[in-house]
Amino acid sequence: MSNQHDQGRFETRAIHAGQGHDPVTGAVMTPVYMTSTYAQRAPAEPIGGYEYSRTSNPTRTALENNLASLEGGTFGLCFASGLAATSALLNRLVPGDHVVAGDDLYGGTYRIFTKVFERYGIEFSFVGTSDPEAVRGAMTERTRYLYIESPSNPLLRLTDIAAMSAIAHAGGALLVVDNTFATPYLQRPLELGADLVLHSLTKYLGGHSDVVGGALIGRDPSLREELAFFQNSCGGTGGPLDAFLVLRGTKTLAVRMERHCANALALAEYLEGRPEVERVHYPGLASHPQHELARRQMHGFGGMVSFELAGGVEAGNAFASATRIFTLAESLGGVESLVETPPSMTHASIPPEVRRAAGLADGLVRLSVGIEHVDDLRADLEQALVAAREAVPSA
């Protein structure tokens, strides 16, 4: 690739970092290199540095360099899904190693920790990471990772990344931040002391709900070597078309996130004023208990909003079935608005008492606010609130 533009501000690097025009044809867009193997000049002398596409592929390299630039890292490694990235991260550990993790992680992350890697003798402790003392108390001399998400899902709780970095490093552990909800446009954990950033590219970075992918981004070259070894040895890499789709997504990340944030704030404020709504969770609201931390740590508050309907599970489900623009679906981060009810959907496997103790109200509804016109979205919420009240008159 020629004409590398790895300089400039975020919006500029989002479009150019890792990508230049194709030196052979002049193609402005990064080609989708649909090849599994590469010609060699002589044995073990690959022509362009590539040998086999599990190990590396030029379209994937472009994405890896683009993501490294956006997160302020020196390397990126891409995977077939967010969970394949998590898996590579855990492949570095050996039996007896310990991980301290947040107690409201993405469900799939909790599952791979407890149902897959615990069987290999890796130990996990789950703590509320908004409380630094609880985190410090959970660290042991075998703790290798402190693993956090901020903002968390679905209650949008924040964790102080700089404080976690101090605790992790004092205990000889690495701080890993799942930055899927915030994206590097709104929050850059490596600049706050994190050692590795993890992404589900499936969400905001892809941004169009048309691709599944994951990434790890960091700064330490020896960590890169180790993780690249597991990326290649375990083989959880995505294909070049996946990489191309995510590259197309990151080009518009900045403008999409601006609109996601503006729409989400407007809808959170609207919901806070509605009598059917008991509580709104959004870091951009002054009523959010960690609003000050959000202002300090993030450059915007994101596109995820959750709220509690007074009428419980039935009201939540009636609401989510009544929306017309908000599609009832799991996942998040695409241009289109989605709605889901965690107690019946993403968090249904958690027993009701445990769920309530963790702060997840029965009437909880989660919105992934898209970039449609905010007036249309507000009108959609309004008619669905009316429909929910009619279905559950006690609400």
Ligand SMILES: *Cc1c(COP(=O)(O)O)cnc(C)c1O
């Ligand atoms: C979706 C998601 C993941 C898992 O990513 P996949 O691409 O679905 O494997 C991890 N963390 C968070 C916060 C997510 O939302």
